[in-house]
Amino acid sequence: MPDFYIEPEKKLPVFANVDVLVCGGGPAGIASAVSAAKNGAKVLLIERFNCLGGQGTTGLVTSFMSMSAFTGGRQVIRGIWEEFTNRMVEMGGCIKPPQLKERKPYFANNRHEPDTEICPFDPEVFKLAADEIMEKYQVEVLFHTYVTAAIKNGNEVQGVVIENKSGRQAVFAKRIVDCTGDADIMAYAGAPFETGVGEHNGEQVKSPVSTMFCVEGLEPDTLTWQVDKELAYGAVNLFPLMRDDEFRAEMTRVTGIDPCNAAEITKGEIACRKQIPEVVDWMRKNLKGAEHAKLTRIAGMMGMMVSRRILAEYKVSADDILNYRLFEDTVAMNAYGVDIHNPDGAGCELYWLIPGHAYAIPYRSLVPLEVENIIAAGRCIAADGIAVMATCFATGEAAGAAAALSARQEVPLRNLSVKCLQQTLKKQGVYLGEEEPEVPEPRYIHISTI
Ligand SMILES: Cc1cc2nc3c(=O)[nH]c(=O)nc-3n(C[C@H](O)[C@H](O)[C@H](O)COP(=O)(O)OP(=O)(O)OC[C@H]3O[C@@H](n4cnc5c(N)ncnc54)[C@H](O)[C@@H]3O)c2cc1C
Structure with missing residues (x-):
């Protein structure tokens, strides 16, 4: 060969x-x-x-x-x-x-950000x-x-x-x-x-990757994602869609993937997708208002931040x-x-700017x-x-x-x-x-x- x-x-x-x-x-x-x-x-x-x-x-x-x-x-x-x-x-x-x-009051009430941010x-x-x-x-x-x-x-x-x-x-x-x-x-x-x-210990640190997916059947008025139980992957990140019972979840996460290497991207895609049913099951058991969550769609490409x-x-x-x-x-x-x-697992460090400034x-x-x-x-x-x-x-x-x-x-x-x-x-x-x-x-x- x-x-x-x-x-x-x-x-x-x-x-x-x-x-x-x-x-x-x-x-x-x-x-x-x-x-x-x-x-x-x-x-x-x-x-x-x-x-x-x-x-x-x-x-x-x-x-x-x-x-x-x-x-x-x-x-x-x-x-x-x-x-x-x-x-x-x-x-x-x-x-x-x-x-x-006005349209999604439950979202504004549920989040920790200083402004209505999405x-x-x-x-x-x-x-x-x-x-x-x-x-x-x-x-x-x-x-x-x-x-x-x-x-x-x-x-x-x-x-x-x-x-x-x-x-x-x-x-x-x-x-x-x-x-x-x-x-x-x-x-x-x-x-x-x-x-x-x-860099860490002479090695380049790769940003984590995440595959988005959507779930329906959520009850927005009772839904809460301020949970004290830690999730295995990523944060409890749910974003409203146009329908009131459907949300986009950013809750999968895989670390150490090179975003410019096709074999690694493939590995990342499969690993992120594998987490999805597990995360949906976790939501049903642990998130108030998500007891009837049902997977509706999975992204056609994994998200790479950096x-x-x-x-x-x-x-x-x-x-x-x-x-x-x-x-x-x-x-x-x-x-x-x-x-x-x-880059090592769950969670984010956020430094929000003071509203009104850019x-x-x-x-x-x-x-x-x-x-x-x-x-x-x-x-x-x-x-x-x-x-x-x-x-x-x-x-x-x-x-x-x-x-x-x-x-x-x-x-x-x-x-x-x-x-x-x-x-x-x-x-x-x-x-x-x-x-x-x-x-x-x-x-x-x-x-x-x-
Ligand atoms: C986990 C995660 C969560 C995020 N959450 C948010 C959020 O909530 N809100 C927000 O605003 N942003 C969010 N972002 C950031 C946002 O998605 C990206 O910053 C933004 O999409 C980048 O836009 P872009 O046009 O630079 O690149 P991309 O959106 O990546 O678009 C690049 C395009 O180029 C095409 N392309 C790539 N290579 C080639 C090639 N060689 N030949 C032909 N076509 C090619 C791709 O198919 C793609 O369509 C998030 C990102 C991640 C990873």
């Missing part, structure tokens, strides 16, 4: 030649593609699954942590996220925070709204397609290789936005990146977040605090070191664990606009006029921190969950 195989040289047909290519159709990819199209670019969006939404749809992460966007009655993430969620509300598939207390949505409505917004802004979408390699000339990325039912093809683009969550295209292109959540993140000129750190830092090159705002999932994400954190023509958005930007879905929309909107402007002006992404980008984003309705109030003491709220 040989150790390797040398592929014969092969002429690949060219599938497309576009201004902006967006790889990955999760929250960041949706906003990137729309934003680039709004700025006049011919855009192609490539996604490996059959729908847009990434973790939000295939991964069943069915609620925006909207405290990232709405904080203390102020909305700090606007732009395309607002347009998209308003459309989902019109379609009957989303509840915004101002209506949540914005539940129906993942099927999300898929429909995402198809619709692509059509509205004339973004070409290609599903069932994996991006497998970068095409480079020196340090310039000029396109990618894709694989799907039609075989292997090439796509050329003036600019590429990496929204794969795992910085796949950056890694193929040789851009430097980091993984994991720090994977590859690019190295950039600036990395947004926990210190920046807890100090509400603003930057001259701010291109997105966020009010989500620091959320560290215990911090900034600078343009420099989206532009990778060493390679040109490519920019990151979503959970693979240079930052420590700030990527919840509304934030990914915000960085996606910034990266998409930057890619379109840089292609049109024929200026490298790292030399783009940030002033011009900021003006463009403001015209799109993006808030860039112009009205941030003074932060009071104490400056954050620390919570440890079981």
Whole structure:
């Protein structure tokens, strides 16, 4: 049995030649593609699954942590996220925070967070709204397609290789936005990146993984998840869906999985799924109001909080977040605090920001070191664990606009006029921190969950 195989040289047909290519159709990819199209670019969006939404749809992460966007009655993430969620509300598939207390009072009463912090949505409505917004802004979408390699000339990325039912093809683009969550295209292109959540005894610590699932038959008025019995995996995390008796559970957890290794991902998927019937049984026996819980759906992909993140000129750190830092090159705002999932087992360390206050994400954190023509958005930007879905929309909107402007002006992404980008984003309705109030003491709220 040989150790390797040398592929014969092969002429690949060219599938497309576009201004902006967006790889990955999760929250960041949706906003990137729309934003680039709004700025006049011919855009192609490539996604490996059959729908847009990434973790939000295939991964069943069915609620925006909207405290990232709405904080203390102020909305700090606007732009395309607002347009998209308003459309989902019109379609009957989303509840915004101002209506949540009224529509789901049991949720607000049951949680320990300082504000009404989530914005539940129906993942099927999300898929429909995402198809619709692509059509509205004339973004070409290609599903069932994996991006497998970068095409480079020196340090310039000029396109990618894709694989799907039609075989292997090439796509050329003036600019590429990496929204794969795992910085796949950056890694193929040789851009430097980091993984994991720090080091312990010289070994890299991997963030835990979790497969979401949904249960029906819960009684919301009596349901309580403040239990003193410890669960074997994760925390007791239940999130409302559109129906009152159906909830999304984030209650499986497996540690030590490498999110960029297919064999390990497979191991993680099977191990997480195996926990689900056990957790549902635990809920029936231990959670008041969940005695009749019945499994309804399991996510089509395991959730991975932290994977590859690019190295950039600036990395947004926990210190920046807890100090509400603003930057001259701010291109997105966020009010989500620091959320560290215990890499050794159950529980989370949460540092919530004071409601009404937010911090900034600078343009420099989206532009990778060493390679040109490519920019990151979503959970693979240079930052420590700030990527919840509304934030990914915000960085996606910034990266998409930057890619379109840089292609049109024929200026490298790292030399783009940030002033011009900021003006463009403001015209799109993006808030860039112009009205941030003074932060009071104490400056954050620390919570440890079981
Ligand atoms: C356990 C857990 C709980 C969470 N809870 C919440 C929550 O309650 N609320 C919240 O707002 N956020 C939550 N998050 C965070 C949120 O899900 C992610 O941060 C967000 O989905 C990241 O968006 P993204 O677009 O960067 O990446 P993703 O959502 O991961 O999307 C990436 C997309 O790229 C595609 N893709 C990847 N590689 C390729 C490739 N090579 N070729 C083609 N396509 C590719 C994928 O199929 C996917 O559609 C949670 C995350 C985890 C792990």
